[in-house]
Amino acid sequence: MTSESGGLDQFRLAFREEARELLVELESNLLEMNERPEDGELVGNVFRALHTIKGSGAMFGFEDLATFTHNLENAFDEVRKGRLAVTPELVDLTLSALDQIRAMAEADDGETAADPAACTEILARLRALMGKGEDAAGSIRHTAPAAKPVQGAANELGAAIEPRVQPGSGPEQAWKIRFAPGPDLMRNGADPLLLVRELRGIGRLTVEASTAGIPSLRELEPERCYVSWEMVLAIPAGGDRGQDAARAAGEDAIRDVFIFVEDSCELTIEPARVEPLADAALANTGAKEPVSTAVCTADVTARALEEKRRSPGRRATDQPDSASSLRVPAARLDQLVDLVGELVTVQARLSEFAAQSQENEVLAVAEEIERLTSALRENSMTLRMLPIRATFERFRRLVHDLARDLGKNVELTIEGAETELDKTVIDQLGDPLMHLIRNSMDHGVELPESRVAGGKRRMAKIHLSARHSGASVLIAVSDDGAGIDTEAVRARAIERGLAGADDPLTETEIFSFIFQPGFSTAKEVTDISGRGVGMDVVRQRVESLRGAIEVTSQRGAGTTVTLRLPLTLAIIDGLLVKIGDAFFVLPLASTLECIELTREEVEQANGKHVAYVRGEIVPYIRLRQYFNVGTPPPEREQIMVVECEDGRCGLVVDQVLGNCQTVIRNLGRFYRHVQVVSGATILGNGAVALILDPQRLVQEAIRAKIQRGGSRSCGTTRENGHPRGGTHQNATEHSVGAGVRAGASR
Amino acid sequence: MKQVLTVDDSSSVRQMVGFTLRKAGYEVVEAVDGRQGIEKARAQKCDLVITDLNMPQMDGIQMIAGVRQLPGYSFTPILMLTTESQPEKKDAGRKAGATGWIVKPFQAEQLIAVVQKLVR
Structure with a gap:
């Protein structure tokens, strides 16, 4: 593990993210606490969040953060126990402490982003609140960056693992160990056999099991271990260590084996002399050991039978959901969405090609791919929501x-x-x-x-x-x-x-x-x-x-x-339309229906740009005029009826080509002020289509009409006194000219 | 492959324990609090349970006692994650049926050493 610093970095990042979330949660809990100071659940939440930040912080090398948070945790422990009241001051103080914790969590290795003076002051005020003036010296120890209260604790366990005695060539030391499990030892999940095996990892071991304690079958509790062991352990002496030091290390190593069961067994460890006789005994282990193992095995069998009896078909249950959600770096999702965007573009080309080829098989494949791409797109977009x-x-x-x-x-x-x-x-x-x-x-x-x-x-x-x-x-x-x-x-x-x-x-x-x-x-x-x-x-x-x-x-x-x-900035469903030789895309979500507009109807409207849709008057904007398309209009034009905030409005185009999945590309800096175009997309045949923003188009038209002081025939069907929206006071005059001229119009 | 259940409300600790143990060849199941811990332990027999003590919904001590009651868990080793500030919790955990403890903060090697102490 240590060789992989990448692993640790990954955890630090995970911690940072977790800390961010916890801090947000803490903040809202604290603010609620201001309103409901008596709410025990809030206090519990705050305490637990602080506790987690401290504990995890220490795990992943944020010692300063852990030390600092420890003090806060203590304060809220007092609150929890009813010894400290929730006051606005405590809440404010904790809030400002959170800012410091946030800074510490965001800091990179070896850098101090938090303000040490502020930290010291926060802790001083905290102590004052807790009314522990006389105890100040003790607390100051915690604030000193060098002091690591967690260190001692780590040693407790560190000791359990590290001092494995190094094999050396010096004289051996021998220990006599008597180990009698107490009644609870096995019920607490410890396994005597494992302990014996662990001892064997330290040195050469002779084991003698005493079965004298096993009662008659009637009195026997099957979950209890009645066997005790007498063992002699010969530890190879550590290289150049002094004899006393070596002995102490040896004893520690043995005690560490029993660290979890100390309280639930009788254990004596005493030095024994290494005698030739002992050596002979050691040589003889082969004969003696099977006895103890045999006893253990009988014991294990009993246990196994017992468990079997009590849990019929324990494995039969279905596989649990091991993780219901998954953390993924946002960059990977962005990459996925980009790739899906590329795929959509390529798929459009394929569909185009398939339509031209007129080969049924190619068409079928293209349609299948279109369907899958569409599903994939929707799916990947929801990932980022x-x-x-x-x-x-x-x-x-x-x-x-x-x-x-x-x-x-x-x-x-x-x-x-x-x-x-x-x-x-x-x-x-x-x-x-x-x-x-x-x-x-x-x-x-x-x-x-x-x-x-x-x-x-x-x-x-x-x-x-x-x-x-x-x-x-x-x-x-x-x-x-x-x-x-x-x-x-x-x-x-x-x-x-x-x-x-x-x-x-x-x-x-x-x-x-x-x-x-x-x-x-x-x-x-x-x-x-x-x-x-x-x-x-x-x-x-x-x-x-x-x-x-x-x-x-x-x-x-x-x-x-x-x-x-x-809703999204990447890919939308659109309707592809054509005006003159230019392609445009209208977002499908805002389009209600398409109706025909014949030349006859235009003439009947007396120059007003309105159409009758099932008895309702719908004003329309002729995009051909709006974009200054010079070619003559077709006999039958199409009105796309769109819904926008000002009501229903029609946009007149030459031809509606059909649905298309549209990857939105930014037009770039020069065209940013062109309000009515929200981006561009590349079509299957390689042509570029501008994506129109119906809302803006309508707003622009209304505004232009009002500025000209004309009648409001261009208003929308909803009769509201004045147009709404439109913060773009000095936006472009409406002659945007199909895309290319848009830049020049400024 | 041995199954280890890790119960912790801190996602970073779960991630660290999970990563370390998976690398050491264990299968790891995760739970975010005591209640879920018991559910997962019931759904699938685990060979070792590692649990934090301070958790929402159900704390570690209650969960240890609960897991011990589950069929098949009489002898399953249960490790608790404690901190230096709560020696009394260690005793409570032992009474509830915990096998051993690891003091936070701990390193990956320490975790593996202790796990190997309890699971063959």
Whole structure:
């Protein structure tokens, strides 16, 4: 094992991951403890988590961490025993200790990431809390990095294994050992025969079994060992050690054999002289030993019979599930998903080729492969799905700490924590959410006094929620605070030249200014927010995830910021469509149906872009026009009816080619601002198709229409007063031009 | 092949024990707490049980007593993982029927040495 440092590293990593999880759990337990200080179960949980961190930390070489955590564990042991009360101070202190533990766990070999001064202070305050001033010296020993209280304990066992006497050429030492098992020895799982064998590993052994203690059959308890042994052990002397030292080591080695049974047997170990006679006896072992072995065997047989009788068919039970879940490095999953992506692309080529070849057998194989690839893709995508719980739970601590620092009363409620999202999305969500929560805490939530004065509950509420909506996940941060002061934002926007003094601005447009770089209405910059950095970052991050932000706010009642994020970033099911010579992909999840649009219908609509779908009016966007495709339209066009947040809307294309599994490729930095295209994909024939974002397309169209001041024939079927969404105030004008021109339009 | 059941709420310890023993030629079954430990022991006869003491749901001491009661486990060696801070736990474990103990932290070689002491 020691030769494989790789093994140890692997365990260190495993420990690190485990510690991370335990720390998150500890944090939420501690925060709950603040509310329910009397809850014994919480105390038990905290104690156990600390205990595990300490124990495992010491196992894998995190001595400083183990020592430090040991002190905390002690404190919570006191709490458990009712000798120490749970106070906000204890909770705060423990929370700050967790930060140090986290730093220690993340530190690499030989580096100290934790703050020694902070650690010392935490321990000092902890001792003060525990009221053990007089005992301080003893505790300080624990804090010194050099002191390793675990060391002594390790020796206890170390001694049991290490001092195997080295064979040497010197004189032998002999020991006489009498060993009589007590009544419980075998019932506790020890096996006298194994002990004897272990002794034989140390030196040459003569064994004599005494069967005198075996009672008559009527009195015999079958689970008890009645045999005792007299043994002489000749240990080869260790090389150059002094005689006394050698003898001590010899005796230790023998005692170590019996370390687990000391208390349940009679054991005497005394030195014996090595005599020629003894040697003769040793030579004679062959004759004597079988006796003892025979007795043991009889004993073993009895035991075996007994067990057999009591457990009929013990092996008949089915194989247990040895591991219900498995830890796999995220990088391997990413690699798998990448490979599946490649496979999907190749499969598309195969299908294309098969369709051209017109050979039934090739077609059959291609279809089979298509089916399998699709199943494999869905399967591998679910592997990366994680509930958002851990990300959400992390913020309890943030809210707790900020509330304390700001002197506000805030509770955090969480909804939909079980909602699953791709791990790559979750990983990048932490920062934006943190900024949003900080913002709510600082600007949204009022001080308790002004809340009460305004007739609100003293305790403010921040609500984090997640839910699925089609191919997207909606994550919302809402507060019941003061809401956004639209006039102040508007004034600031005009002042900064973002809007003209008498521009007619919708509420949505006003809110979108919040996400401009460096935009802040805060009168003073605080520690928490107000530099106008956060929201800008939020927008960038969310957009890089192909998501969108939406803000709703009501003065005096609160603000809700909703992030709309795609479920996955890698592969989607799409519908392949054609406009002119260009291919596009629409996400299948947002597509409702396809209907035909004839030239006749277009003429009847009097220039309005609306279609009648089963008595319902559906407005549509002609993508051919939108992308400036110059070729003449076909006689019959197709309307893809899509569902988006603003209702139903149609997208008109020339031709619908069919389903396709789509590996999403990023367009790269230059095209990042092209909002209506969420990526590109490579088709089976090698052509590139742009993946459209229907939501954005519709929003863009609505916005463009409003800016032109035209009638809202391009609105959606849902009659809402003003368009929602759209934080991309100065996004591209709608002439995006099929992909290639998109870059140039900026 | 000898079956070893390792019961620990710490995944890193389970992983370490499992890895070490599998490499030494044992078959290893894992459980995350006492209750699951008893279930697994019942489902499949193990030749050795290694258990942590402090665990949620059911602690190690209770589990040791429970396993001892299971058919076929009268003489099965049971090792407990203790820490330096709880000598009283060692006694309680012995009373419940534990065969021996290993003091945490321990190294892989120590683990194997003790396991070999108890299982042929």
